[in-house]
Amino acid sequence: MIGKKNKKINTTKESPRSIMRQYSFFEDVYSVVRQIPKGRVTSYGAIANYLGTKLSARMVGWAMNGAHGVSPKVPAHRVVNRNGMLSGKAHFGSPTRMEELLKKEKITVENDTVVDFEKLFWDPFKELGL
DNA sequence: CGTGTGACCGGCG
């Protein structure tokens, strides 16, 4: 491992994806996001958790930052925060772009928040399996 | 190679 005196080293113990880390965290994130079915949503934390870095959900958001113009297309609009709020709507060019995309998938959005978020929530662990 | 930052999350006052 890396030198440093970090005792909290990434023990690939319960991190099924940490092995694929060699490729690029971004691609991993995109890979998961692309598998989100239409009309479903998930959260940054859920993705981060699935990737083995649940404490760093921020990074997932950062990965989304580079999701623009990436192909295959990454449905970043299906990723919201744990409250179901469209925290990243400001990054979709238009202030209402993200909401429009969601509505197009029959997802109701009220006050920048996904209605029935818990019901529409797509859990990578549950859907993709551990 | 050091520092800053980010579309978050969870704990604590």
Next chain:
DNA sequence: ACGCCGGCCACAC
């Protein structure tokens, strides 16, 4: 109940 603050990972400068 609300707001602040620390943390963790990867990337840009």
